[in-house]
Amino acid sequence: MTQILAEWTAFAKKTAPDDGQMSDLALTDHAEPMLYAIARDIETSQSLREQYEKSQGHDADQKESAAATHGRLRQASNFSLLQLSSEFRALRATVLRLWLPGVQQISDTTIDEMVRFNEAIDQALSESIGTFSERQQRTRDLFLAVLGHDLRAPLSTMSLAGELLTRPRAEEQVAELGEKVKRNAILMSTMVIDLLGFARVQMGAGMPILRATVDVQQVCDAALADARAMYPRSSIVFLPCGNLTGLFDAVRLQQMVTNLLINAAQYSAKAQDVTLQAVGTQDSIIIKVKNFGTVISEDAVNTIFQPLVQLAQDDDDDARPKTSLGLGLFIAKETSDAHHGTIDLTSSAAEGTIFTVTLPRAC
Known part of the structure; x- marks a missing residue:
């Protein structure tokens, strides 16, 4: 366990999105309970029907697993879905590399253990992706709600200013209303420019610059x-x-x-x-x-x-x-x-x- 976790942390440190600022504890988070859950799964008897259900992604246990918690925390730490899945690829390769040299002879039991191990890794990856995607969708929905709310306020102010300008003796308030319109236009422009920059970065294009x-x-x-x-x-x-x-x-x-x-x-x-x-x-x-x-x-x-x-x-x-x-x-x-x-x-x-x-x- 110690060696696997050390390699997991080293790999996560290389792929982390914040230039290595995350602590080793944060990078490892639920890796250890996740590995113990995989080990228990391998040792648990399983019928052909249960094996089929697992291959289809069905799991009767409704309690959030360590793998599911891991996916949710990785999204909160700004990992991408590719970075998350690459952790499981590295975990699979690490365990097999450390395990196989100790196998004296390939038997039916060994093959069954390898199959069960890969099933458990795939199940953990599926659970992680599920909570990662769910939290990502919730964040996206919240962002759209905030965007609509924040644009509505300056739009309302500008609309009110336009209405006041159409009334008699509006010239007495032109300077004041003009400042309000200008201020809210800058606010909206700032939000839109930031939104465009964010969208470009999220699409993988990076922040374009022209020196x-x-x-x-x-x-x-x-x-x-x-x-x-x-x-x-x-x-x-x-x-x-x-x-x-x-x-x-x-x-x-x-x-x-x-x-x-x-x-x-x-x-x-x-x-x-x-x-x-x-x-x-x-x-x-x-x-x-x-x-x-x-x-x-x-x-x-x-x-x-x-x-x-x-x-x-x-x-x-x-x-x-x-x-x-x-x-x-x-x-x-x-x-x-x-x-x-x-x-x-x-x-x-x-x-x-x-x-x-x-x-x-x-x-």
């Missing part, structure tokens, strides 16, 4: 304008320093900085500045977005860049606009990765919450 010589200060100025239009009551301070030119995709970079600023403004404590800092070093450009608000827990730090993750807010009465698609930081990380850069997060009461993006000038 050109870019002044990051100009990119940050444009992102600041969008964030300030969306959060006019938030104080956002920009601190540029050094040479900020490099080979980047200006559109993607602006989207990334905008998402970080919107996230910081949304979760920032009232009357506290949001700080955007861009520093040019010899080989890279470092962008930092800092705010003071609720400290992000260590568990949340490990999942915050995953899609469809949103942190809770303490102040439910806060009137500031909120985006709850949970895609902004995911898109920011994908953009950083596409530029061969890194994005890190630190959060404490004393230092605040700081997102740090490091981008090589050229790659």
Whole structure:
């Protein structure tokens, strides 16, 4: 068991979607009880009818198995279905490789054990895929519900503004209504752009970038304008320093900085500045977005860049606009990765919450 679990963990570490940040315990999760369940299954007598039922994927036991729990947790950890199934392929190969050298002679019993072992592995894989797919579908349905809810709010505001503009003496409110329409249009545009980026990544195409010589200060100025239009009551301070030119995709970079600023403004404590800092070093450009608000827990730090993750807010009465698609930081990380850069997060009461993006000038 120890040797099998060691090889399972090593394989899972290589295929994990979060660049090796998962602990060995999380990678192994339900592997041991799953293997014991397989061993018990091999030793349990089985009729031809029961064998046929198992081959058809029918199982009378309604209690969630270790394999089913494994599939559900792997989906929660952002594994793909291919990564999940490859774990079982590796598990099958590992067990057979360690088992067969100890077989002195191939007998009917040995063949029966191999058949039963493969049946049990297939059953475990089927259970894992079942709960993986079920949770994935539930996540997709929730995402569509949130998308509809979040788009409805700015659409209602814009519709109301349009109705007010048709009334007599509307010219007295034109400036105020114009600002509301502009702010909600930016909110909707941000959600749609994030949604398109998420869909492209999910389809396996990756985040497309088109490099050109870019002044990051100009990119940050444009992102600041969008964030300030969306959060006019938030104080956002920009601190540029050094040479900020490099080979980047200006559109993607602006989207990334905008998402970080919107996230910081949304979760920032009232009357506290949001700080955007861009520093040019010899080989890279470092962008930092800092705010003071609720400290992000260590568990949340490990999942915050995953899609469809949103942190809770303490102040439910806060009137500031909120985006709850949970895609902004995911898109920011994908953009950083596409530029061969890194994005890190630190959060404490004393230092605040700081997102740090490091981008090589050229790659």
